[in-house]
Amino acid sequence: MTTTSRITLTAAEKIAFNRFMSEVAPKLEANSTGSVATLTAEEVLLAVQGLSISALYKAEAEGLTIEVARDIVFGSVYNGLDAATQALLLEAVEVAVTPDTSASDSPTAPGNLAKGLDLIGQIITKSGSIISKAFSAAFSKVSSILTSLFNWSAAQVKAVATYVQTVTLPWAQRTSIAIWDWTSQSIMTISRAAWKCIRAVAGAVKAVLNTIFKAILSVLTTIDTCLGKMMPPSAIKQAVILTKACNITAAHTVISSIVGSTYIMVDIITKADLTLLRAEIAGCGDFV
Secondary structure, three states: OOOOOOOOOOHHHHHHHHHHHHHHHHHHHHHHOOOOOOOOHHHHHHHHHHHHHHHHHHHHHHOOOHHHHHHHHHHHHHHHOOHHHHHHHHHHHHHHHOOOOOOOOOOOOOOHHHHHHHHHHHHHHHHHHHHHHHHHHHHOOOHHHHHHHHOOOHHHHHHHHHHHHHHHHHHOOOOEEEEEEOOOOEEEEEEHHHHHOOHHHHHHHHHHHHHHHHHHHHHHHHHHHHHHHHOOOOOEEEEEEEOOOOOOOOOEEEEEEEOOEEEEEEEEOOHHHHHHHHHHOOOOEEEO
16 A cells, blocks of 8 residues: 555455446446446446545545545446436445245246346446446546555456466365455455355345435435526536535535535536636536
């Protein structure tokens, strides 16, 4: 690590975060540079939990509350997905975490986890590129933090994968697997079942989505009600969350104030206005 963190993850969170960093984050970064790599159902769940954990590190590094950091990270997801897709995702995750009444789970009699993943797969079939782009935009809010803390990069993912496979995989037993732990920058061995277990991730994702969609909705619904009142249709409105006082040149309206953060809507007419706004809020805010 180039920077230290005091955040402690549970065993299940660490597995999910490592899978996110190694399997999902490279796709999200590729999408942000113009490539289109559609996420799978499992990767959507890993993206939600991985980004939620990443928001904890962002909050710690930038002196934000956890709530504000998650608003910043997941604002792109909320804005990028229509209400119907959000509702369908919540419903699919609800199915995935519903306890099975039977112990059987086979292709002919799939359990609720399999059914939930199938529902997410159906949503991806219809809106996969939109979902991937939304999560990629969210990832851009934390990528620099992950690089600073854990030396993460797509190239490093490939490098450690090669290292694990060629140097340490022979150490693993048939029932275990050696993987790279990004939080400790070292090799760790876990059971294959634990590495592939997505059920615990689905449970965490349910809590995250319920919190994020409802919390952001409470703020952005207020923003939406003000859109038609603030500027002629020729302008666009950029939502911004401020965590420190700063000077905003363009006309703007305060939408909501929460302890430690202020949500505003800024009037943007030209590309230069957007560039100036980005410079003015550097270090004291972010786009939502």
